Amino acid sequence: xxxxxxxxxxxxxxxxxxxxxxxxxxxxxxxxxxxxxxxxxxxxxxxxxxxxxxxxxxxxxxxxxxxxxxxxxxxxxxxxxxxxxxxxxxxxxxxxxxxxxxxxxxxxxxxxxxxxxxxxxxxxxxxxxxxxxxxxxxxxxxxxxxxxxxxxxxxxxxxxxxxxxxxxxxxxxxxxxxxxxxxxxxxxxxxxxxxxxxxxxxxxxxxxxxxxxxxxxxxxxxxxxxxxxxxxxxxxxxxxxxxxxxxxxxxxxxxxxxxxxxxxxxxxxxxxxxxxxxxxxxxxxxxxxxxxxxxxxxxxxxxxxxxxxxxxxxxxxxxxxxxxxxxxxxxxxxxxxxxxxxxxxxxxxxxxxxxxxxxxxxxxxxxxxxxxxxxxxxxxxxxxxxxxxxxxxxxxxxxxxxxxxxxxxxxxxxxxxxxxxxxxxxxxxxxxxxxxxxxxxxxxxxxxxxxxxxxxxxxxxxxxxxxxxxxxxxxxxxxxxxxxxxxxxxxxxxxxxxxxxxxxxxxxxxxxxxxxxxxxxxxxxxxxxxxxxxxxxxxxxxxxxxxxxxxxxxxxxxxxxxxxxxxxxx
Amino acid sequence: xxxxxxxxxxxxxxxxxxxxxxxxxxxxxxxxxxxxxxxxxxxxxxxxxxxxxxxxxxxxxxxxxxxxxxxxxxxxxxxxxxxxxxxxxxxxxxxxxxxxxxxxxxxxxxxxxxxxxxxxxxxxxxxxxxxxxxxxxxxxxxxxxxxxxxxxxxxxxxxxxxxxxxxxxxxxxxxxxxxxxxxxxxxxxxxxxxxxxxxxxxxxxxxxxxxxxxxxxxxxxxxxxxxxxxxxxxxxxxxxxxxxxxxxxxxxxxxxxxxxxxxxxxxxxxxxxxxxxxxxxxxxxxxxxxxxxxxxxxxxxxxxxxxxxxxxxxxxxxxxxxxxxxxxxxxxxxxxxxxxxxx
Numbered sequence: 001x002x003x004x005x006x007x008x009x010x011x012x013x014x015x016x017x018x019x020x021x022x023x024x025x026x027x028x029x030x031x032x033x034x035x036x037x038x039x040x041x042x043x044x045x046x047x048x049x050x051x052x053x054x055x056x057x058x059x060x061x062x063x064x065x066x067x068x069x070x071x072x073x074x075x076x077x078x079x080x081x082x083x084x085x086x087x088x089x090x091x092x093x094x095x096x097x098x099x100x101x102x103x104x105x106x107x108x109x110x111x112x113x114x115x116x117x118x119x120x121x122x123x124x125x126x127x128x129x130x131x132x133x134x135x136x137x138x139x140x141x142x143x144x145x146x147x148x149x150x151x152x153x154x155x156x157x158x159x160x161x162x163x164x165x166x167x168x169x170x171x172x173x174x175x176x177x178x179x180x181x182x183x184x185x186x187x188x189x190x191x192x193x194x195x196x197x198x199x200x201x202x203x204x205x206x207x208x209x210x211x212x213x214x215x216x217x218x219x220x221x222x223x224x225x226x227x228x229x230x231x232x233x234x235x236x237x238x239x240x241x242x243x244x245x246x247x248x249x250x251x252x253x254x255x256x257x258x259x260x261x262x263x264x265x266x267x268x269x270x271x272x273x274x275x276x277x278x279x280x281x282x283x284x285x286x287x288x289x290x291x292x293x294x295x296x297x298x299x300x301x302x303x304x305x306x307x308x309x310x311x312x313x314x315x316x317x318x319x320x321x322x323x324x325x326x327x328x329x330x331x332x333x334x335x336x337x338x339x340x341x342x343x344x345x346x347x348x349x350x351x352x353x354x355x356x357x358x359x360x361x362x363x364x365x366x367x368x369x370x371x372x373x374x375x376x377x378x379x380x381x382x383x384x385x386x387x388x389x390x391x392x393x394x395x396x397x398x399x400x401x402x403x404x405x406x407x408x409x410x411x412x413x414x415x416x417x418x419x420x421x422x423x424x425x426x427x428x429x430x431x432x433x434x435x436x437x438x439x440x441x442x443x444x445x446x447x448x449x450x451x452x453x454x455x456x457x458x459x460x461x462x463x464x465x466x467x468x469x470x471x472x473x474x475x476x477x478x479x480x481x482x483x484x485x486x487x488x489x490x491x492x493x494x495x496x497x498x499x500x501x502x503x504x505x506x507x508x509x510x511x512x513x514x515x516x517x518x519x520x521x522x523x524x525x526x527x528x529x530x531x532x533x534x535x536x537x538x539x540x541x542x543x544x545x546x547x548x549x550x551x552x553x554x555x556x557x558x559x560x561x562x563x564x565x566x567x568x569x570x
Numbered sequence: 571x572x573x574x575x576x577x578x579x580x581x582x583x584x585x586x587x588x589x590x591x592x593x594x595x596x597x598x599x600x601x602x603x604x605x606x607x608x609x610x611x612x613x614x615x616x617x618x619x620x621x622x623x624x625x626x627x628x629x630x631x632x633x634x635x636x637x638x639x640x641x642x643x644x645x646x647x648x649x650x651x652x653x654x655x656x657x658x659x660x661x662x663x664x665x666x667x668x669x670x671x672x673x674x675x676x677x678x679x680x681x682x683x684x685x686x687x688x689x690x691x692x693x694x695x696x697x698x699x700x701x702x703x704x705x706x707x708x709x710x711x712x713x714x715x716x717x718x719x720x721x722x723x724x725x726x727x728x729x730x731x732x733x734x735x736x737x738x739x740x741x742x743x744x745x746x747x748x749x750x751x752x753x754x755x756x757x758x759x760x761x762x763x764x765x766x767x768x769x770x771x772x773x774x775x776x777x778x779x780x781x782x783x784x785x786x787x788x789x790x791x792x793x794x795x796x797x798x799x800x801x802x803x804x805x806x807x808x809x810x811x812x813x814x815x816x817x818x819x820x821x822x823x824x825x826x827x828x829x830x831x832x833x834x835x836x837x838x839x840x841x842x843x844x845x846x847x848x849x850x851x852x853x854x855x856x857x858x859x860x861x862x863x864x865x866x867x868x869x870x871x872x873x874x875x876x877x878x879x880x881x882x883x884x885x886x887x888x889x890x891x892x893x894x895x896x897x898x899x900x901x902x903x904x905x906x907x908x909x910x911x912x913x
Contacts, residue, residue, distance in 0.1 A: 060904055064907035126776070130779065130780075130783070131783030131785055132779055132783045132808075147784030157769070236773070238772070251635055252659075252737070252740050253900050253903045254899060334805075398635060401636065402636055409644055409645065426647075429647050433649060511633040511634055512636045512640060513640075515631070517630060517631075519610075527611040530634065532775040535805075
């Protein structure tokens with residue numbers, strides 16, 4: 001407790017405690033309510049849309065569309081879940097448990113696949129692995145085959161291909177979540193286990209992984225929702241997902257109400273799965289685990305083991321990042337995109353970074369405070385709000401954008417009317433006509449990440465810490481600032497990273513909600529991709545990667561360096 | 571540390587956001603605001619030329635879906651003047667959703683052929699593309715093809731195509747229904763499905779690549795992709811070289827074409843400028859740009875097509891009213907599901 005005392009609480013902050021507690025807790029609680037309202041607004045307008053007439057649409061959907069789409073989606077999700085858990089947890093555990101050659105570089109290399117939009121990776125791999133790509137061309141040259149009809153080569157444009165691609169792009173969600181937990185997992189268990197003669201693997205299986213399960217669940221859920229959000233890569237690879245069916249229903253079957261109903265249905269399924277997972281966690285009683293303050297020291301690997309570890313951790317980096325990024329680099333060089341530098345790219349980059357950093361800051365603050373509110377008030381209403389606030393992530397980006405239109409315009413019209421009444425001059429569409437709409441969309445969409453990570457982080461902070469702090473007279477604000485934020489810091493930084501990079505890459509909502517003449521890097525790339533020549537956007541894609549790498553490196557280094565002090569601010 | 575960083579992050583964010591918000595035009599007079607489904611990169615040269623000719627600045631939002639919905643929701647305050655689309659279905663959808671007003675231009679009525687404009691004047695075609703076959707030069711000796719023939723078992727395992735639900739294929743299947751009725755169209759689609767070399771995937775370029783690779787003999791694609799690969803993309807020239815373009819026809823009809831078109835938004839704040847813009851799009855200069863930069867067929871009579879496109883042979887565009895395609899859009903989408911075309 002000397003740590004907490006030295007954190008510098010002034011006598012003023014300790015007194016009068018009860019009063020202090022109440023108003024601060026309410027203030028923080030209101031953030032949770034605001035976050036929930038933000039998530040509910042687009043869903044409500046979606047529900048309103050869903051009330052339109054759909055005729056005999058569902059007969060058709062139930063007979064021909066839903067069954068195959070459900071099967072494909074389930075297989076895709078199951079495959080991606082299995083692979084991301086294995087790769088994400090395995091790599092996170094290896095780099096936190098062992099020291100081996102390349103380990104330090106790997107800690108920040110491993111999250112990098114996040115920085116490349118999934119559909120771009122899909123294009124790249126189809127180029128590399130398709131019949132005329134370098135791999136098959138080389139095989140043909142070696143074996144003397146004349147055409148693609150002479151041999152069998154697994155088609156990357158398939159369900160299996162999609163599972164592999166999605167997994168190697170999305171495993172960082174699991175990696176970051178799991179690593180944040182492994183890092184803060186105390187020495188207590190590990191040393192006791194080691195003294196009792198447990199091998200590292202046994203320790204992992206019986207203690208480390210089970211304790212990190214909430215975090216792994218959050219990371220996997222994010223990866224799966226990201227898979228569910230995708231349209232570009234699924235369509236390109238020929239995988240008929242439910243999300244794709246929603247779009248076909250809207251655009252080709254001409255039924256926006258039908259599409260809204262399908263989106264609502266999808267949302268209910270996702271929500272049910274999340275609730276089930278949470279129930280599972282609760283039954284196993286993970287809520288109040290103490291950390292004892294120090295990180296277990298890493299085991300230095302020797303012999304063949306160190307190369308196996310290095311190789312195993314390096315493989316996902318190669319497949320998810322180095323290969324696609326290298327391909328983009330080659331395209332940039334080959335097409336002279338640097339020599340003929342499009343100066344507009346500077347503006348697009350500034351726009352993208354400004355939008356992403358604003359949205360990230362808002363998302364993190366809201367997410368952290370919402371979860372903190374839940375801890376401090378323990379009201380069921382707040383718990384409900386926190387659960388609802390994360391739901392935006394479960395809706396595909398375009399659907400979310402569609403849903404946001406009405407509430408945004410509603411606010412805009414009210415502001416316009418106010419302005420007319422006050423000054424006689426209208427102000428038009430303030431939110432919808434400006435970048436505010438995009439920031440709101442990003443926050444709504446990515447709050448789930450901040451909330452999920454914050455919850456996983458909070459779950460590992462012992463409740464007795466709160467009790468002691470309260471006894472010493474700390475209010476919620478002080479508690480959040482001096483105890484919870486520092487202890488949950490790896491989780492919060494992990495979330496910051498994911499949200500920032502996700503905002504950089506965000507495409508569907510940006511396309512639909514952007515103001516006139518606003519172009520982000522990702523909409524810029526999309527212009528080329530829809531025309532079938534994504535390579536023209538290689539430089540912009542690499543800029544996203546470059547912008548994404550900076551925070552990845554900074555944050556992983558930072559959490560690596562500070563965790564041994566276990567959170568109390570240096 | 572955390573708070574400091576977050577604060578710094580927020581501060582830069584807000585500062586730069588102010589720049590963006592200030593830079594983006596909010597319905598200023600003297601401008602025209604264009605919402606477009608056509609890729610803005612593709613038509614930017616046209617916008618620039620228009621600004622040069624008239625001094626009117628063009629502000630753009632481009633998206634892949636949902637713009638009608640956005641205009642509709644924005645309502646009376648919507649900054650949209652004009653919506654540009656790539657498919658007849660979307661033009662009709664825009665009109666149906668009540669976000670348009672009649673364009674009423676005698677000038678346009680004079681230069682745009684009647685089949686490429688709405689009788690009520692709610693939409694006008696701007697340019698056309700045809701959905702054609704990229705066939706293997708080595709393996710396919712024939713020089714003509716009908717769409718009906720694509721279901722002939724002689725092509726078993728020889729056809730490549732992108733998703734049947736893609737807007738280009740949706741329109742082609744809708745046109746088939748318009749010609750032969752739903753029952754025959756279903757039988758045909760089953761036949762085509764049985765002839766596919768692989769599950770529908772990729773885009774139109776990939777079908778050319780698959781033909782070049784020997785995976786299939788016939789790929790279905792739009793006219794301009796082949797020209798782009800042949801003329802503008804050295805790394806894809808080989809795909810164009812391995813294939814030739816055949817303009818298929820319907821039995822008793824012509825080659826399936828679809829249009830890009832324009833509508834005038836109901837609450838257009840800059841209507842006069844919007845009218846100038848719409849009429850300019852049909853001008854000889856703009857039509858030439860469509861033909862030569864984007865390899866599309868001009869809708870204005872008397873404008874020459876690009877030589878590469880002319881090399882495909884003379885286009886005998888299908889004479890069925892193009893609005894029939896929009897009428898059968900939903901039926902086409904349902905057929906694709908019913909025969910499990912994409913599965």
